[in-house]
Amino acid sequence: MLRIVITYLIGLTFGLGIMISGMANPAKVLNFFDVAGTWDPSLIFVMGGALVVTFIGYRLIFGKGPKKPVMDETFQIPQNRTIDTRLLGGSAVFGLGWGIAGFCPGGALPAVGSLKPEVLIFAAALIAGIFIAKALQARAHS
Amino acid sequence: MITEFTPFQSLVGGSLIGLASVLLMLTLGRVMGATGILAGFMQPSSPRDWSWRAALLAGMVTAPGLMLLTTGHMPAIDVPVSIPMLVVGGILVGIGVTYGSGCTSGHGVCGNARLSPRSIAATLTFMLFTGITVYILRHVIGG
Structure with missing residues (x-):
């Protein structure tokens, strides 16, 4: 039960960060990329703040921290180091979609709590896209 | 649509995103990636694996309501995008x-913070393609 409560509070912290930073606001996100137009550089500060805190925090955990997570058995860190066409192609398609809609998954998920119709429509389309990709991947493997 | 430059709020918000990423690694040993958390929530491998994802997502969606309660207004979510384009983009x-x-969270924050070559390559790729897409939509097609 403690595990669930703490995880809930971590999700809340993430959600507050997303809402305060402006990442859940497509007008702001799209303006970050519109250097030739109504440019708003705020997102540099979002990514900068998140990266610095995570970089230092990870260093402390993996350096002098515990051998295993406080409430689990192992650190589950992706070990794949190969840069392949699937990674780059997928990221390019993600960029295309992000540029069209202005929402990324981490920006949209906390915003779902606002119950704004545009967010709910994006979230439904996002989930549909994930299932489409999983179905295509399953077919390619069979 | 012009938006206000908010370096202070964005830095505070970004730091909270970082804090959540660090705490999730410290407690559950997991990467704070919205994509992976959502995908695993919809196709769970075990009840124990599903419960932390559900709790994390529940925490996330509580944030707008908590901000409404504490500040008296909902943070801005302005969507200058038509519904069909939202669906296509989504x-x-x-x-x-x-x-x-x-x-952006899994690669852009967590992966880059541990200097993963895959995450750095992915981030550069999606940032570039988002920028090109916005330029084309606003200044070539819409210009």
């Missing part, structure tokens, strides 16, 4: 992050 984002194994 589907493309879903397909892209699944093939690309991550998004």
